[in-house]
Amino acid sequence: MKKIMQLNLKVLQLLSSRLCHDIVGPAGAIQNGIELFEEMGSEEDEGALEVIATSSEKLLARIAFFRLTFGQGGPNGRKSPLAEARELAQAYLKGSRVSLDWPPEMVESLEKKITVIAIKILLNMILVAIDAIPRGGSLEVSVSTEDEIHKGQAVNLVVRAIGRGAFLSEDLQCALLSEKSSHADLNLSAQNIHGFFCQRLAENQLSKVSVFTDRDEVRFTVLLPQCPK
Numbered sequence: 001m002k003k004i005m006q007l008n009l010k011v012l013q014l015l016s017s018r019l020c021h022d023i024v025g026p027a028g029a030i031q032n033g034i035e036l037f038e039e040m041g042s043e044e045d046e047g048a049l050e051v052i053a054t055s056s057e058k059l060l061a062r063i064a065f066f067r068l069t070f071g072q073g074g075p076n077g078r079k080s081p082l083a084e085a086r087e088l089a090q091a092y093l094k095g096s097r098v099s100l101d102w103p104p105e106m107v108e109s110l111e112k113k114i115t116v117i118a119i120k121i122l123l124n125m126i127l128v129a130i131d132a133i134p135r136g137g138s139l140e141v142s143v144s145t146e147d148e149i150h151k152g153q154a155v156n157l158v159v160r161a162i163g164r165g166a167f168l169s170e171d172l173q174c175a176l177l178s179e180k181s182s183h184a185d186l187n188l189s190a191q192n193i194h195g196f197f198c199q200r201l202a203e204n205q206l207s208k209v210s211v212f213t214d215r216d217e218v219r220f221t222v223l224l225p226q227c228p229k
């Protein structure tokens with residue numbers, strides 16, 4: 001069963017990587033064309049160009065975020081993995097009703113202590129957390145290696161979704177908290193598949209994403225071993 005689940009995850013990741021790879025090229029070409037048009041265009045076209053440029057920027061940001069979140073590969077290497085993940089999350093949320101509270105100093109202190117798979121789980125947690133605050137709000141991200149039981153031998157990931165009326169829909173919560181043996185009974189859809197995927201990634205690391213709900217807040221936590229399994 002474990003091998004089957006690992007295979008399913010790999011297929012999902014490869015499909016995502018392929019899709020994102022195929023879309024990045026044309027989207028980048030559109031951006032290049034816009035830059036050229038701005039250099040040669042007239043004042044009458046400024047409004048339309050602004051809309052196109054904004055949409056193109058958002059498209060590229062989402063593709064880059066999804067590629068690292070769902071794809072098999074890791075960061076592109078231009079920056080440290082955790083710093084790049086933070087940058088991608090910021091770009092993904094730009095212009096939305098959700099703000100990101102992820103201190104840069106937290107990133108700098110943990111660069112050599114967090115694995116790529118842990119980063120992927122964290123980004124998936126962020127994606128699920130966004131859905132918990134449909135009216136907008138803030139996401140507080142915490143990454144640490146301090147734990148009373150494991151004494152620094154594990155990575156603790158916490159994402160807090162804070163906003164008026166924060167809640168996790170029943171179908172998304174069921175997908176997120178599902179056991180790997182019960183996936184056949186779930187009503188998976190495009191609206192909750194990211195929750196299911198997030199939990200499967202955590203299970204492959206012998207861990208589990210937990211959810212805690214309070215007034216105007218939903219908190220997601222997971223404790224991962226430092227060494228990938």
